[in-house]
Amino acid sequence: MEESEKKRLLGLMADKLNRSVKMCLDNCTRCGVCIDACHAYASTGDVRYTAVARAQNIRRLFENYHKFTGKVAPWLNEAVELDERWMEKVYETAFTCTGCRRCMTYCPFGIDTQQIQAIAKAMLIGADMDPKPLTMRAKAEIDKGEKLEATKEKFAKEVEKIRAEMVEKWPTTGGYDLIPLDVKNVDVLFVSMAEKPSILPAARILNAARENWTLSCFEAVNFGAFLGSQSMTEQIYQRIVSEAEQLRVKELVICECGTAYRIMKHVIGKRNFDVITFMELIDRYIRDGRIKLDKSRIEGTITYHDPCQIARNGGVYEEPRNCLKAVTDNFIEMTPNRQANWCCGGGGGLVIAAEPEFRMLTSRVKADQIKATSADVVATACEMCFAQLKDLNDDYELDVRVSLVSDLVAEALVEE
Amino acid sequence: MADKLWYFVMVPMVYLAFAWCIVWIVVKIIEILRTPNLPGTLRIFPEGNNPQNPPSYPLAAAAWDAFTMPSVRRHNPVLWVFLCIFHVSIALLILAHIDLAPQVNIMPATSEHMIGNGVVGIAVTVSILYFLFRRFRTPVREVSVPADYLLLILLLAIVMTGDIMSWGNSWAENGFIITKKDFGDYFNSLLRFTFSDPRQFLTGSHYAVIGAHVLLANLFLIVLPFSKIMHAFFAAPLNKLRRG
Numbered sequence: 001m002e003e004s005e006k007k008r009l010l011g012l013m014a015d016k017l018n019r020s021v022k023m024c025l026d027n028c029t030r031c032g033v034c035i036d037a038c039h040a041y042a043s044t045g046d047v048r049y050t051a052v053a054r055a056q057n058i059r060r061l062f063e064n065y066h067k068f069t070g071k072v073a074p075w076l077n078e079a080v081e082l083d084e085r086w087m088e089k090v091y092e093t094a095f096t097c098t099g100c101r102r103c104m105t106y107c108p109f110g111i112d113t114q115q116i117q118a119i120a121k122a123m124l125i126g127a128d129m130d131p132k133p134l135t136m137r138a139k140a141e142i143d144k145g146e147k148l149e150a151t152k153e154k155f156a157k158e159v160e161k162i163r164a165e166m167v168e169k170w171p172t173t174g175g176y177d178l179i180p181l182d183v184k185n186v187d188v189l190f191v192s193m194a195e196k197p198s199i200l201p202a203a204r205i206l207n208a209a210r211e212n213w214t215l216s217c218f219e220a221v222n223f224g225a226f227l228g229s230q231s232m233t234e235q236i237y238q239r240i241v242s243e244a245e246q247l248r249v250k251e252l253v254i255c256e257c258g259t260a261y262r263i264m265k266h267v268i269g270k271r272n273f274d275v276i277t278f279m280e281l282i283d284r285y286i287r288d289g290r291i292k293l294d295k296s297r298i299e300g301t302i303t304y305h306d307p308c309q310i311a312r313n314g315g316v317y318e319e320p321r322n323c324l325k326a327v328t329d330n331f332i333e334m335t336p337n338r339q340a341n342w343c344c345g346g347g348g349g350l351v352i353a354a355e356p357e358f359r360m361l362t363s364r365v366k367a368d369q370i371k372a373t374s375a376d377v378v379a380t381a382c383e384m385c386f387a388q389l390k391d392l393n394d395d396y397e398l399d400v401r402v403s404l405v406s407d408l409v410a411e412a413l414v415e416e
Numbered sequence: 417m418a419d420k421l422w423y424f425v426m427v428p429m430v431y432l433a434f435a436w437c438i439v440w441i442v443v444k445i446i447e448i449l450r451t452p453n454l455p456g457t458l459r460i461f462p463e464g465n466n467p468q469n470p471p472s473y474p475l476a477a478a479a480w481d482a483f484t485m486p487s488v489r490r491h492n493p494v495l496w497v498f499l500c501i502f503h504v505s506i507a508l509l510i511l512a513h514i515d516l517a518p519q520v521n522i523m524p525a526t527s528e529h530m531i532g533n534g535v536v537g538i539a540v541t542v543s544i545l546y547f548l549f550r551r552f553r554t555p556v557r558e559v560s561v562p563a564d565y566l567l568l569i570l571l572l573a574i575v576m577t578g579d580i581m582s583w584g585n586s587w588a589e590n591g592f593i594i595t596k597k598d599f600g601d602y603f604n605s606l607l608r609f610t611f612s613d614p615r616q617f618l619t620g621s622h623y624a625v626i627g628a629h630v631l632l633a634n635l636f637l638i639v640l641p642f643s644k645i646m647h648a649f650f651a652a653p654l655n656k657l658r659r660g
Contacts, residue, residue: 019451020458023654027647030564032556033492047558056559069563069642076563104460108485108499109651110658112458267456315461315468338463 001083005127009082010065012126013058016119017066024111025062028055034113037106039343040096040362049096049362051103051113057089058116087127094120094228095131095353096362100308100343117348121228130227131353138223138232145218145239155194155217156181162196166203170415179203182247183214188281189249189273191240191260193383194219198255201410205282208413209290213253216243220260221383226349237263244273253281256404258309258347258382265314277310279381282409283319286326292414293326300376300401301330302408305366305389306341307382320381320405327412334373342366344380346388359388360395367396377401379408422623425631426614430606433634440641445649459660470660478656495550502543508536509578516596516603528595534582537575544572567643570636577629584622594618594626 040049063070064079099114192198224232345363471477489496512531601617
C-alpha cells in the first residue's frame, strides 16, 4: 500500500475517533464475555465472528497509530501496520457483523461494536472496497432526492396503479383518496418502502382507521447507513426530514424498517414532528377501537422475531406483540426474545452485501430458534429481517410462513 | 550498590511512579473529555413498561452496571464470582494499605496483620490465577494479546510477594517480625517526605521480599495509565452510553 493511500485511510480512521469510540477501543479487557453473544459465532464456532475479534482488527490499528504503547512496545497489544492484507481484516469487521448490538448486552462496559464497525466501514469506502450493491442503492436514493420533481412524478404514476388495484380488490372503499400524496398539514406522513407490497397493506390499515395521512414519495430504508457513509446517510434521511417539515406533519410513521426507524428516531435529533414505527400506530388504532380485526382469518400459531434495530436498539417491544395478539389467539414467544433475541443474520445490509451462503451458515441459531417454537407463522417488523427469514425458511426447510406484522393485520382487517 | 538500588526502589521510585501514574491518568481523562462526543444515543433499550424512557438516574444506573456487572452475572456466572472476589479484594487491599498510615486505624495499631489477616491476599491471588488460566483456553485464548497475560502475571507477582509478607509472619519463630506498625512507620516516612532509609523501620532478613513487592507495585503504577486497567475510570461512562 502506498504511503499516501495509507495516510488517507488512517485519516478516515482518525475522523471517526469520537469520545465514545475512543473509550470503546481503549477499555476492552478482552474478558471474552461477548463471545457467546454473536449469532455468527454461535452458529459456526469461528472466533473471527465475535464482537471482540472484530473489534481487535481495528483496535490493533488504533494501537499502532494512536497509542503510546503501540510506539514503544507494539508486540504488547499486537499492534499492526495498515496494508492490503489488513484491509481484508477490516472488511471482516465491517461486513461479517449485522450491527445488531446484542454483544453490548453481554459486555460489562457496554462496548459498542457498531461504533467500531463504523471505522471499518469508513476505511473501506476510502479504499474503494465498499460493497457495490449497497453503494449503488445508496446513490440511487440520493439521486431521487436531488431530482425531486421527477421522483414525485414517477412515484405518482406507480401509486396510481396501486390505487386502481385497491379499488378493484376492495370496491366498497371510496369517497376519498385511497393513497394521498403530497398533502400538507396532515397528522401522519407514512414512509413506506415505496413499493406496492409495503404501500398496499399500510394504505388499507390507515384508511380503515380513517387516518388523516399522506404517503412519502421516498423509501424509508437508508442504504447509506448500511454502507457506513455518514454523508450519504445524512443526505438520505434529510430527504424525508425536509418532506415532513415542508408538509408540516405531526407524526412521521416509519414502515417496517428497523434501520430507518433507529436513524429517524434516535440519530437525527429532536425535530418538529414525532417519529414512531408503524407497529406503534397500529397498536394505537387497536387500543382506540379505530380498526377491527378478525382473529379467525389467520390460521396456525404465530411467533414474533424482534428486529434488533426496532427492539434492542429502538425500544419497541410490546406494540408488535399487541398487534399480533389482536389477530390471533395462538401467539407464542420464541426463546430468547425481546432484548435477548438472536439477530436474523441479515441486518446491517448483509442481506444485500453478504453472500447468501455466509448468511445461512451464520444464522443456524436463528433457524434452530424458529424450529423450536413449532410455529406456523413467523412475523417480524423489519423488511431486512423479513428477507433474511424467508431465505432461512427455504434453506433450513423450516416450513413456516414468514410475514410482516402489517401484512397479517391487513389480512385480518374487517373493513366497514 | 545494592543498598542504593533498594533505597531508590523503596523511596524515590515510589514518588516517581505515583506522580507518573496520576499525571498520565489525568492526561488520559482530559484527552477523552476534550474529544467531541457522538450526537444521538447509543442506548440499548431495556424491556419493561416504558422502554423509551431513559432511567431516572442514568448515572446511578451506569454506576450500578459498572460495579455489579449484571451482564457478566447473567452470561458467565463463574467469571462473575471471581470478578467480584477480585474487585472487592482489591478494594480491601487498597483500604488495608491506607490503614498502614499511623493516622488511620481500621485494624488496631498493635495488630501484626493488615485488614483480612492475609485472607484477602489469598482471595485476590486465586482470582488472578483463574483469570490467567482461562486465557489459556479456547476461545478466550484466541482473543488474548501478550499484554493480557503480562498484566495478570505482574499483578500475580505483586500479590504473591504481598502474600509472602503477610503469611510469612507466622511461618517461623525467627521469620517475619515486621508488623503493621513497622509498615506504618515506613508509610509515614513516605507521607512526610522524610526520605529516611526504610531499613530502619523494616528490619529482618526479608527486606528483599518487601523491596520486590514495592518494585513490582511501582512498575504497575507506571504501566497502569497505558493499560486496560484504565477501565476503572471509564467503565461507568461507557455504561452510561448504554443506559442512555
